[in-house]
Amino acid sequence: MDKKPDLLPEILLLKQEEVIQAGLLDMSLILEATEHTFKMLGEGNVIQPAKIFLPMPDFDHWKSYGMSMPAYVGGENEVVGFKWAAEAVDNVKMYKVPYGLDVVLLSDPKTMMPKAIMDGTIITAMRTAAAAGVVAKYNARKDSKVAALIGAGVIGRTMIMSQAAAVPSLEEIRIVDLDLAKAEALAAEFAEGGLYKVAPKVVPMSSVEEAVTGADLIVTETTARSTFIKKDWLKANCTCIQMESYSFDDEIMLAADHIVLDSFEQISHLDSPVRRLSAKGLLAQAQCVEIKDVVTGKAPGRTSDDQFVFCETMGMGCVDIACANMLYLRAKEMGIGTKWTMWDNPIWT
Numbered sequence: 001m002d003k004k005p006d007l008l009p010e011i012l013l014l015k016q017e018e019v020i021q022a023g024l025l026d027m028s029l030i031l032e033a034t035e036h037t038f039k040m041l042g043e044g045n046v047i048q049p050a051k052i053f054l055p056m057p058d059f060d061h062w063k064s065y066g067m068s069m070p071a072y073v074g075g076e077n078e079v080v081g082f083k084w085a086a087e088a089v090d091n092v093k094m095y096k097v098p099y100g101l102d103v104v105l106l107s108d109p110k111t112m113m114p115k116a117i118m119d120g121t122i123i124t125a126m127r128t129a130a131a132a133g134v135v136a137k138y139n140a141r142k143d144s145k146v147a148a149l150i151g152a153g154v155i156g157r158t159m160i161m162s163q164a165a166a167v168p169s170l171e172e173i174r175i176v177d178l179d180l181a182k183a184e185a186l187a188a189e190f191a192e193g194g195l196y197k198v199a200p201k202v203v204p205m206s207s208v209e210e211a212v213t214g215a216d217l218i219v220t221e222t223t224a225r226s227t228f229i230k231k232d233w234l235k236a237n238c239t240c241i242q243m244e245s246y247s248f249d250d251e252i253m254l255a256a257d258h259i260v261l262d263s264f265e266q267i268s269h270l271d272s273p274v275r276r277l278s279a280k281g282l283l284a285q286a287q288c289v290e291i292k293d294v295v296t297g298k299a300p301g302r303t304s305d306d307q308f309v310f311c312e313t314m315g316m317g318c319v320d321i322a323c324a325n326m327l328y329l330r331a332k333e334m335g336i337g338t339k340w341t342m343w344d345n346p347i348w349t
């Protein structure tokens with residue numbers, strides 16, 4: 001009789017509902033995991049090659065794209081994996097189909113046996129907002145009272161959660177969308193008796209200019225394809241955090257006293273102000289600091305209340321992989337998910 005293989009590729013399949021059951025919607029958990037991962041990156045415990053961006057039909061006119069985001073994250077729960085991040089412009093015309101769609105695959109770094117395949121769509125929304133939360137924690141003024149969040153989509157919702165948790169001085173969060181009904185619906189989720197609780201008052205708006213005027217903190221998570229926020233609308237010492245490529249006019253970054261990025265290298269591979277300004281010779285890596293160095297104390301965040309701080313974060317696979325692994329371990333402990341073995345007895349080894 002055939003001897004059994006010493007090791008089998010046993011995969012836990014986790015659908016969105018199960019990843020949520022494992023704790024995904026707990027923003028404090030995701031904020032903690034995100035900051036910890038930035039620290040691991042700063043301490044050299046992460047291996048993270050550049051993303052591979054596959055735009056269709058081409059780089060300048062993409063209607064959809066897939067992006068491979070591989071990372072190894074060390075430490076006591078070391079893991080390797082990648083997120084297949086994807087977006088499709090026309091999805092929003094359909095009922096209950098998200099603009100962003102993501103899948104995560106996790107493997108054991110020693111044997112490379114795959115161990116989990118899971119929905120990464122809400123992981124992306126939570127970790128994206130958490131990244132902006134950690135950036136705000138180190139770069140928003142400590143007396144920030146008003147935040148303007150631009151884009152009331154999937155990430156707009158998680159951004160309300162993360163900014164309320166990361167900047168405890170906030171009294172008002174303005175949620176803004178071209179489509180006022182979307183902003184109003186989101187604000188209602190955070191109102192008295194709504195689905196989620198946050199301390200600041202959440203106010204829906206449709207005028208971006210009105211919303212950013214007087215705001216101490218501005219975070220953008222829109223699907224805009226041309227810039228629309230002007231420098232003279234902004235408070236002189238505000239903090240801006242752009243989570244995509246096209247909300248703030250590019251020159252606004254150059255006017256900042258301090259520029260904070262998640263990763264110069266990772267952002268430079270994508271259509272972004274960093275790429276556009278570097279190509280024109282207007283921005284060099286030395287003008288920017290990275291969040292991994294800010295959280296480990298190797299570089300400063302905001303150092304005075306007078307500074308105008310501009311931050312850009314377009315996402316790093318290491319945060320997806322670390323958050324996904326934490327949720328996988330919790331799911332395993334809770335006994336949820338569907339087990340699937342990639343083979344019983346491999347034909348050739």
Ligand SMILES: NC(=O)c1ccc[n+]([C@@H]2O[C@H](COP(=O)([O-])OP(=O)(O)OC[C@H]3O[C@@H](n4cnc5c(N)ncnc54)[C@H](O)[C@@H]3O)[C@@H](O)[C@H]2O)c1
Pocket residue numbers: 087092099100124128150151152153154155156176177178179182208221222223224228243244245313314315316
């Ligand atoms: N930085 C990261 O790590 C990261 C990760 C995932 C997604 N993103 C980006 O975040 C953005 C939002 O993603 P989503 O899944 O929430 O999309 P979504 O389609 O759910 O929501 C986007 C919202 O932006 C609004 N919008 C578009 N242009 C606007 C404008 N000029 N002014 C005000 N509102 C405007 C739309 O009406 C829509 O409600 C996308 O650009 C996406 O690429 C960033």
